[in-house]
Structures are given as C-alpha cells and as structure tokens.
Amino acid sequence: MASKKRNVIVGQSGGPTSVINSSLAGVYKNAIERGFDKVYGMLHGVQGLLDEQYVDMSTQIHSxxxxxxxxxxxxxxxxxxxxxxxxxxxxxEIYDRIFEILDKLEIDSFIYIGGNDSMDTIRKLSDYAIVKGHKQKFLGVPKTIDNDLALTDHTPGFGSAAKYIAASTKEVIRDALGLTYKKEMITVMEIMGRNAGWLTGAAALAKTEECEGPDLIYLPEIAFDVDDFLAKVKELLQKKSSIVIAVSEGIKLADGRYVCELSGGGDYVDAFGHKQLQGTAAYLAGFLGAEIGCKTRSVEFSTLQRSASHMASRVDIEEAFMVGGAAVKAADEGYNGNMVVIDRVSDDPYMSSAGIYDVHRIANEEKLVPREWVNKEGNYVTKDFIDYVKPLIQGDYQPIMVNGLPRHLVLDMKKK
Amino acid sequence: MASKKRNVIVGQSGGPTSVINSSLAGVYKNAIERGFDKVYGMLHGVQGLLDEQYVDMSTQIHSxxxxxxxxxxxxxxxxxxxxxxxxxxxxxEIYDRIFEILDKLEIDSFIYIGGNDSMDTIRKLSDYAIVKGHKQKFLGVPKTIDNDLALTDHTPGFGSAAKYIAASTKEVIRDALGLTYKKEMITVMEIMGRNAGWLTGAAALAKTEECEGPDLIYLPEIAFDVDDFLAKVKELLQKKSSIVIAVSEGIKLADGRYVCELSGGGDYVDAFGHKQLQGTAAYLAGFLGAEIGCKTRSVEFSTLQRSASHMASRVDIEEAFMVGGAAVKAADEGYNGNMVVIDRVSDDPYMSSAGIYDVHRIANEEKLVPREWVNKEGNYVTKDFIDYVKPLIQGDYQPIMVNGLPRHLVLDMKKK
Known part of the structure; x- marks a missing residue:
C-alpha cells in the first residue's frame, strides 16, 4: 500500500458561470498544497468521465x-x-464503471462543482461508495448564477451575474435618458432565472446616488398580470418619459402560461414554414409599443450575464475559490457525501465562511425569493432584498488584458 | 466691446456612444484652459436649444x-x-431664433458632437452665419459607433463598441464550448450597423492566441443568401460541435428585403392582435434550429454595445477627448464650418492626430466596409480589416467603482 497514490478528480456540471473556474482553481491549489499527488479534471463532468475523458491538471496549469x-x-x-x-x-453498471475508472486513477477525493443535479450526483455516488465499501470521498461545490440552491446563503456565480446586470442596467438607463426629449421610450430588459427571481431583482442595485434604477421589476415568483402591467406603465408615463423595466425570462400568467408564449397566440410560422417564439422582453416591448404607441425596445442580457467575467465581483471570485479549497480540505479530513456551503457571518462588515452540509439535506430543493422581499404590488424588490445582494457584488478582479482584450486560460489537449 | 464675453456652447446629437462624453470633457477642459469665459451645454442638442434648454457647465463640473x-x-x-x-x-425663422439665443449667450464658438446629421447642422449654421454676417464659428466633432463617417480614419465611439463586441464574443465562445459535448449548438450574435459592417466585422478580433473567434461573419454590405448560409453551417458542423456566427442587424437578401423581415412571412399576430417582428439573430437561430434540428440560441448585443463604458478602449476615450479639444482650438484659431477628423499617422506603433476638414466635403456620405476587406465567400473579414481595427481597441480606462458599480457623472438640474 506504500506506493498507493492519493489523487483528486474534479469536474464541472450544469450551466457555466463567470466564476466556476475560480472554484476549480481553488480545488487545484488546495489539493497541491495539501500534498495530494495528482489532480485530474474530468472533461464534461461525469458524462465525459464515463468515456474516460480526463486531463492531468498539471499539464494545464504551470504557474x-x-x-x-x-x-x-x-x-x-x-x-x-x-x-x-x-x-x-x-x-x-454505470456506477461500477465510474468506480472502475476512479480506482484505476487512484482517486481519493471526487469533487463536483455544480447545481442541484450535481449535488444529486454526489449523493448517489457517496451512497453507492458506502454500500459497496469503496473508500473514495465525494464532495460537492455549489455554483449557479440563479442562486436557487437551498441551505447555502448564496451560490458562487450569483454575485458576478448580479454585478453585471446592475452595471449594465445603469448603462442602459443612461442610454435611455439621453434619448428621451419630448418623446417617450420604454425599455424592457430580460434577465435569466426561469423560476427564481434573484437575478432579475438584482437590477434594483442599479439604483444608486446618481441613478434612479429601473422603474419596475417583475420576478417569476409572482403571477404576471398583463392589464395591471399596462396600467402601471401608463401611470408612470404621466410622470416621466423614459421607463426601464426588468423582467425575468420566466414570468408567468396566473393560469401558468409563460408570458413569452403569448407571442405564439397567432399563427406564428415564418417564410420557411417554421414555428417561431419570441423572448419575453421582445414580446412585451412589442405589446407596449402597440398598446401605447410610443417607441419601445428590448434588451436581453442572455448568455452575457453568466459569462461576463470582465465584470466579475471580487467577493464572488474569492468565495468561489474558497469553497473549492474547502471541499478539498473537507475530503482530506474525511468528510463524504457533503456539499460545501457559504455561511454569512456578518452583513456589515460583510463576512462569510465555508460550512459543510450533508447532501441528503440539500439535493433538489429550489430556493425562491421570499414573498416578503417583493413589494405588495409585486413590481419591485424590498430593501431587505437589496441589503442581501449588495455585499455580493463588491470589489473587482481586473481582467488580465492582452492586446486590448481579457485573456483566458483554455484547455490545451495537445498537452494532455 | 470690452465687456463682451467669449463663450462656447456645446451640444450632443444622434445615437449615444460610450465616449461621446469624453469629447464633451475635451471641449470643456480645452475651452477653460484657453480662457473662454463660459461653456454652455445645450440640453438635447439643437432641439433643446430652440427651447432655450441649456446649462452652464461650471455648475456641473467641479473638479x-x-x-x-x-x-x-x-x-x-x-x-x-x-x-x-x-x-x-x-x-x-428657425435660424434667426438660434442666432438670437447665441447672441444672447454671447457665444463665440458653437461645437456640435455627432454623426452625419450633426455635420449637416454645422454646415447649415456656418453657411447662414456667413451670409448674415454673424461672427460665431461652428465646428463639428465626429462620433458614432457605426464608424460610417467619411474622411476621418475612424470615429470616436467605434473603438469602444468594437472592444466590447470582441470581448463579449470571446466570452460567448467560451460559454458555448463548455456546453457542447456529444451535441451541437449554434450561437447567432446580432451586432449593430444597419448599413455599415464595421462593428459586425469587429467580432473577428475575438480570434486571439487562445480563442478561435467566430466561425462566420455576415456584413450588411454583402447580399445574404439563406441557402449558402445553411450549407456553410452544415459543412462546419461536420468538423466542430459549437458554431458561433456574427451577423449585422442589417443583413439583406439580394432582393433588398431585410433578413429579419422573413420572420414576418407568416401571419404574425400575437394574442392581443398586434403584429410582431423578430430580430435578425433570433430569426436565424430559429431557422437553423428548425432546419438542422440542433440546439440554437441568439445573443443580441443591443444597447449594451454602445453604452458599455465599463469596457471602453483607452485609445478611443483619449481620441474622443482630443477631438473635443481640437474643435475648441480650431474655433479659437478662427476656423468655421469645419469638422475635426482623426488622421492615422502610423499603424505600428499606432499614432493618430486631429485634422480639420470642411464640412461641405463631409456631410451625408456613408463610409462602408470596402469589398476587398471581406473574403471572397462574403462570410469573414480579411487581415486588412483586422489590422485597421486592432489599434482602436487597445488600452483600458478602469471604471471608477463605488459600492461595486461604475460611477457616472450625471446632469443635476438643481444646480443649473
């Protein structure tokens, strides 16, 4: 047994974020510092691992x-x-296949960075290991821009997406104000979060000393009423000429239909015979334009909000790094079947630390914005919401610019 | 005459950019340094001026x-x-009204920052002044993200939008690569520029040492062929699983119809009876999804590309500042009816200086991407195009961050 290696394998799963690689960096650095022999990276998570797609991280990180x-x-x-x-x-058989590969690679600790489904993977693999007497330890590291994981105060990835949304909202509001003289314009911004409104609510952070922030915010947790919406916009237009509205991609009518489905109410077939559906913001901008007769436009933050690492939050990048390292530490100390979480130690000054929870308590619960953090009318978030998010967007990690553009580290399979 | 003041008035016109305020700053600072008495800012350009909407800039800038x-x-x-x-x-009468206001404010120099229409304004006002014997001088400062002004090497605003587009394209490509294992995904990005493809072509700058850049780029200068497009995408899918395509919002078929109009080929009426039109990228993503059967998505850079001052180019901000100052200098030296332009002195190392052109030679010409800067197939830009744009995205102007977000200077009418 003296020659037995102590290796770590780490994978990433689910929708990417700006900081999921900071957790990977935290896993790698901590594992090396703790004297693990090798750190393997599974390519494309468990799916790639089953095809024996992995890489020795020391071939990728040299400094x-x-x-x-x-x-x-x-x-x-x-x-x-x-x-x-x-x-x-x-x-x-799938489980046996995974453990065969893990044994071959002399894996001691298996770290999986992801959302609810990934924590489900950690739960199943740790259960199987215990039942079958395998010695590997399985630890989960949270990530998701949606911030919908239970038990952790917030998830790595959320803060940076929130910061990008708030900064871009400020810029969109400025753009709109410059263009509205003796004419009205409505801007509808569409923000990610199918069921949870954490990101859409973050648009409220654009409200700062020199910016009045968005005028209306609609979260998916609250049924959307088209008539109320139209009346509210008309009321605002009595007082101001530029209206900026943030809506979640997932807002639904009381009957459960997504708002974007309303665009398919007619016979939506294009010149080539294909059915087409519009986005929520594009649909609502068209709707308001037709009802009110003023200029409208839509802005979708789309993929940009989860990949804009050039606008990442320092708090978020450092917490993502911390939870990656904490997972390795936990495995090294013998934990198994756990997820690392972020505990908020203090609001002001903001302090956080890594905690540990049993994945059996975590998996597949969806954390939504509490009703009391949305105003009575259901069209804005409250001060409690803002106080919760604000610490998470603080500080910057200046991009490393090469020839005018942010430099990235990318997988080089020639070095595998 | 000893008590006569020598004042400057400055206005901004047309679509905003990330750096149009840097030109305003250049005008203000240079005017103060040259001993002009006051700098007035017209609110909402000539339109606001006609309503006597203006502000003394010293009430807004204190340091x-x-x-x-x-x-x-x-x-x-x-x-x-x-x-x-x-x-x-x-x-x-409109002209007499403007000059009445200018006389009242004891204006010596009238500086207008804008695009083709603004240079047309400068031309008309300087012609009228000469004919009527008014002494004011009229100078234009170029701006437009579209880069479609003639005679200037490029326009302030273009470099920053190009930098944002290139940086965001790198991030979108990374996002897409992380998601495509054993499945294909096509991303269609929509970029501004109704007639001129300068910004769309700038997506090619994402091609760097560690990023292969977009796969296809379609400019509005070249007729778009749907069949060729589909065939080319299918061909690329034989070789790689993530395809990223940049299209101008203004691409047109050979018969002159905009591609986005194809989405209206059917009976496009929503649940409330309104006609709705889709964006170009959303339409093409839907089209490819239906034809090929793989996952597709669209990303519109929309307003973000012209307002993302957090990703502005240092070269662009400094040139915008320079041409603002140069306009004041020119007026101070007696020029009238001219636009300041940017002359490229050298490519490598990049050097530029401000030049002066008669607005009669400039107004209302649209500078398009030359055919020889697009490849033969019409689906990518050439090295000449890239060499032209690259110097313009260099260097950063780090945002001044307050509570985690970029701080802006905004008009305070209480101080007027």
Missing amino acids: DLDIELLKRTPSAFLGSCRYKLPEIHENM | DLDIELLKRTPSAFLGSCRYKLPEIHENM
Missing part, C-alpha cells in the same frame, strides 16, 4: 499566473455536461 | 475628478436629439 487567468476565465474550463445519473437500482 | 467621471459616463451627458435643421430657404 501562479495560470491560476490567476483561470480565476478570470468564464464558462467551464473542463467543459460541462447536463447529465443526471440514474437511480442506483436502475443501472448499477 | 478634475468630475472630468474623469464624465470621460467614463456612457450616453449623452447633455441629452441627445435626432433633429435635422430644415434647409435655410425653407425656414429662416
């Missing part, structure tokens, strides 16, 4: 500068996947 | 820090307008 670049690189350096393991009793 | 904030503030600080003066013979 502390590489670590810094990795912390500033958006999306999943190792590639992501959306792959849900079957229940153990449904397909044991 | 060098305010100048630095102004250089980093997107959109038009003074408010913009889209107002075209009538021909002189059509409505002399």
Whole structure:
C-alpha cells in the first residue's frame, strides 16, 4: 500500500458561470498544497468521465499566473455536461464503471462543482461508495448564477451575474435618458432565472446616488398580470418619459402560461414554414409599443450575464475559490457525501465562511425569493432584498488584458 | 466691446456612444484652459436649444475628478436629439431664433458632437452665419459607433463598441464550448450597423492566441443568401460541435428585403392582435434550429454595445477627448464650418492626430466596409480589416467603482 497514490478528480456540471473556474482553481491549489499527488479534471463532468475523458491538471496549469487567468476565465474550463445519473437500482453498471475508472486513477477525493443535479450526483455516488465499501470521498461545490440552491446563503456565480446586470442596467438607463426629449421610450430588459427571481431583482442595485434604477421589476415568483402591467406603465408615463423595466425570462400568467408564449397566440410560422417564439422582453416591448404607441425596445442580457467575467465581483471570485479549497480540505479530513456551503457571518462588515452540509439535506430543493422581499404590488424588490445582494457584488478582479482584450486560460489537449 | 464675453456652447446629437462624453470633457477642459469665459451645454442638442434648454457647465463640473467621471459616463451627458435643421430657404425663422439665443449667450464658438446629421447642422449654421454676417464659428466633432463617417480614419465611439463586441464574443465562445459535448449548438450574435459592417466585422478580433473567434461573419454590405448560409453551417458542423456566427442587424437578401423581415412571412399576430417582428439573430437561430434540428440560441448585443463604458478602449476615450479639444482650438484659431477628423499617422506603433476638414466635403456620405476587406465567400473579414481595427481597441480606462458599480457623472438640474 506504500506506493498507493492519493489523487483528486474534479469536474464541472450544469450551466457555466463567470466564476466556476475560480472554484476549480481553488480545488487545484488546495489539493497541491495539501500534498495530494495528482489532480485530474474530468472533461464534461461525469458524462465525459464515463468515456474516460480526463486531463492531468498539471499539464494545464504551470504557474501562479495560470491560476490567476483561470480565476478570470468564464464558462467551464473542463467543459460541462447536463447529465443526471440514474437511480442506483436502475443501472448499477454505470456506477461500477465510474468506480472502475476512479480506482484505476487512484482517486481519493471526487469533487463536483455544480447545481442541484450535481449535488444529486454526489449523493448517489457517496451512497453507492458506502454500500459497496469503496473508500473514495465525494464532495460537492455549489455554483449557479440563479442562486436557487437551498441551505447555502448564496451560490458562487450569483454575485458576478448580479454585478453585471446592475452595471449594465445603469448603462442602459443612461442610454435611455439621453434619448428621451419630448418623446417617450420604454425599455424592457430580460434577465435569466426561469423560476427564481434573484437575478432579475438584482437590477434594483442599479439604483444608486446618481441613478434612479429601473422603474419596475417583475420576478417569476409572482403571477404576471398583463392589464395591471399596462396600467402601471401608463401611470408612470404621466410622470416621466423614459421607463426601464426588468423582467425575468420566466414570468408567468396566473393560469401558468409563460408570458413569452403569448407571442405564439397567432399563427406564428415564418417564410420557411417554421414555428417561431419570441423572448419575453421582445414580446412585451412589442405589446407596449402597440398598446401605447410610443417607441419601445428590448434588451436581453442572455448568455452575457453568466459569462461576463470582465465584470466579475471580487467577493464572488474569492468565495468561489474558497469553497473549492474547502471541499478539498473537507475530503482530506474525511468528510463524504457533503456539499460545501457559504455561511454569512456578518452583513456589515460583510463576512462569510465555508460550512459543510450533508447532501441528503440539500439535493433538489429550489430556493425562491421570499414573498416578503417583493413589494405588495409585486413590481419591485424590498430593501431587505437589496441589503442581501449588495455585499455580493463588491470589489473587482481586473481582467488580465492582452492586446486590448481579457485573456483566458483554455484547455490545451495537445498537452494532455 | 470690452465687456463682451467669449463663450462656447456645446451640444450632443444622434445615437449615444460610450465616449461621446469624453469629447464633451475635451471641449470643456480645452475651452477653460484657453480662457473662454463660459461653456454652455445645450440640453438635447439643437432641439433643446430652440427651447432655450441649456446649462452652464461650471455648475456641473467641479473638479478634475468630475472630468474623469464624465470621460467614463456612457450616453449623452447633455441629452441627445435626432433633429435635422430644415434647409435655410425653407425656414429662416428657425435660424434667426438660434442666432438670437447665441447672441444672447454671447457665444463665440458653437461645437456640435455627432454623426452625419450633426455635420449637416454645422454646415447649415456656418453657411447662414456667413451670409448674415454673424461672427460665431461652428465646428463639428465626429462620433458614432457605426464608424460610417467619411474622411476621418475612424470615429470616436467605434473603438469602444468594437472592444466590447470582441470581448463579449470571446466570452460567448467560451460559454458555448463548455456546453457542447456529444451535441451541437449554434450561437447567432446580432451586432449593430444597419448599413455599415464595421462593428459586425469587429467580432473577428475575438480570434486571439487562445480563442478561435467566430466561425462566420455576415456584413450588411454583402447580399445574404439563406441557402449558402445553411450549407456553410452544415459543412462546419461536420468538423466542430459549437458554431458561433456574427451577423449585422442589417443583413439583406439580394432582393433588398431585410433578413429579419422573413420572420414576418407568416401571419404574425400575437394574442392581443398586434403584429410582431423578430430580430435578425433570433430569426436565424430559429431557422437553423428548425432546419438542422440542433440546439440554437441568439445573443443580441443591443444597447449594451454602445453604452458599455465599463469596457471602453483607452485609445478611443483619449481620441474622443482630443477631438473635443481640437474643435475648441480650431474655433479659437478662427476656423468655421469645419469638422475635426482623426488622421492615422502610423499603424505600428499606432499614432493618430486631429485634422480639420470642411464640412461641405463631409456631410451625408456613408463610409462602408470596402469589398476587398471581406473574403471572397462574403462570410469573414480579411487581415486588412483586422489590422485597421486592432489599434482602436487597445488600452483600458478602469471604471471608477463605488459600492461595486461604475460611477457616472450625471446632469443635476438643481444646480443649473
């Protein structure tokens, strides 16, 4: 047993964020510092691992500068996947195959960075390991811009997306104000978060000393009423000429239909016979333009809000790094079947630390914005919401610029 | 005459940019340094001036820090307008009204920051002044993200929008690569520039040592062929699983129809009976999804590309500041009816200086991307194009961050 290696394998799963690679950097750096022999990266998560797609991270990271670049690189350096393991009793072969590969690579600790589905993977693999007597430890590291994971105060990735949304909202509001003299204009911004309104609510942070912030904010947690909406916009237009509205991509009518589905109310077939659906903001901008007769426009933050690492929050990048390292520490100390979480120690000054929870308590719960953090009319977030998010967008991590553009660290398979 | 004041008035017109306020800062600072008595800002350009809407800039700028904030503030600080003066013979009263206001304010120099229409305003006002014996001088300062002004090497505003587009394209490409394992995904990005493809072509700058850049780029100067496009995408999918495509919002078919009009080929009426039109990228993403059957998505850089001052180019901000100052210098030296332009002195190392052109030679010509700067197939820009744009995105102007967000300088009418 003296020659047995102590290796770590780490993977990334689910939708990318600006800081998921900072967690990867935290895993790598902590594992090296703790004397683990090798750190492997699974390519495209468990799905790639099943195809024996992995890389020795020491072939990819050669210096502390590489670590810094990795912390500033958006999306999943190792590639992501959306792959849900079957229940153990449904397909044991897949589990045996995974453990065969882990044994071959002499893995001691398996770290998975992801959202709810990834924590489900950690739960199943740790359960299987215990039942079958495998010695590997399985630890989860949270990530999701949506901030909808339970038990952790917030998720890495959320703060940076919130910061990008707030900064871009300020810029959009300025743009709109410059253009409205003796004429009205309505801007509808569409923000990610199908079921949880954390990101859409973050548009409220644009309200600062020199910016009045968006006028209306609609979260997916609250049923959207088209008539109320129209009346509210008309009322605001009595007082001001530029209206800026933030809506979640997932806002729904009381009957459960998504607002974007309303655009399909007619016979939506294009010149080539394909059915087409519009986005929520584009639809609402068109709707308001037709009803009110003024200029309207829509802005979708789309993929940009989860990949704009050039606008990442320092708090977010450092917490993402911290939870990556904390997972390795926990594994090294013998924890298994746990997720690292972020505990808020203090609001002001803001302080946080890493905590540990059993994944059986965490998996597949969705944390929504509490009703009391939205105003009575359902069209803005409250001070409590803003106080919760504000610390998470603080501080910057200046991009490392090369020839005028942010430099990223990217996988080089020739070095594998 | 000893008590006669020597004042400057400055206005902003047309679509805002990230750096149009840096030109305003250049005008203000240079005018103060040259001993002009006051600098007035017209609110919402000539349109506001006609309503006697203006502000004494010394009530708004109190320190060098305010100048630095102004250089980093997107959109038009003074408010913009889209107002075209009538021909002189059509409505002399408007001209008399303007000169009455200018005389009242003891204006010596009138500086207008804008695009083609603004240079047309400068031409008309300087012609009228000469004919009527008014002593004011009229100078134009170029701006437009579209880079479609003739005679100037490029326009302030273009470099920063190009930098934002290139940086965001790198981030979108990373996001896409992280998500494509054993499945294909096509991303279509829509970029501003109705007739001129300068900004769309700038997506090619994302091609760097560690990023392969977009796969296809379609400019509005070249007729778009849907069949060729589909065939080319299918061909690329044989070789790679993530395809990223940049299209101008203004691409047109050979018969002159905009591509986005194809989305209206069916009976496009929403649930409330309104006709709705989709964007170009959303339409093409839907089209490719239906034809090929793989996942597609669209990203519109929309307003963000012209207002993202947090990603502005240092070269652009400094040139915008320079041409603002150069306009005041020119007026001070007796020039009238001229536009300041940017002359490229050297490519490598990049050097530029301000030049002066007669606005009669400039107004209302549209500078398009030359055919020889697009490849033969019409789906990418050439090295000449890239060499032209690259110097313009260099260097950064770090935002001044307050509570985690970029701080702007905004008009305070209480101080008027």
